[in-house]
Amino acid sequence: MSTSSRASSRLQLISTDDCFYLVPTSGNIDKVLEIMKFDCQLQLVDRSKVSAINGERRDCQLLIGLIRLLGGPYLLIGTQHRLVGIINGHEIYQMTNYDVIPFVKSTLHLTQSQV
Structure with missing residues (x-):
């Protein structure tokens, strides 16, 4: 049951200057989660x-x-998982890799001690 999955992504993250978009890649879903970077x-x-x-x-x-840190807000996404079991017919996964993505691409607003 330790099959690792990276190719079977369920979401695609699109990052623009103003927003993140989480777009479902499977199913017939016509809504997308929009996350505004400024607020x-x-x-x-x-x-x-x-x-x-x-x-x-x-x-x-x-x-x-x-999450909010000194450098500003960050988006946490899971990028890999593996199947670890099944309970009452429901698959249980363990996250095996993740990414921490800053909303702001620069740390120029931080003091030297904060960097």
């Missing part, structure tokens, strides 16, 4: 809104959450 607001938007957006794209398995 961390979350909202569901129509999938058609993001179909033509150009931005950095990466595959991911799940959204872990948002």
Whole structure:
């Protein structure tokens, strides 16, 4: 039961200057999670809104959450997982890899001691 999964991503993360978008890659889902970078607001938007957006794209398995550190807010995503068991017919996965993605690409606003 230790099959590792990276190719079977369930989400695609699109990063633009203003927003992150979490787009489902499987199923017939017509809503996308939009995360505004300037105020961390979350909202569901129509999938058609993001179909033509150009931005950095990466595959991911799940959204872990948002955290605030000295450098600003960060997005935590799970990028790999493995099946560890089945309980009452439900698959249980262990996250084996993750990424911490800064909302701001620069640390120029930090003091030297904070860097």
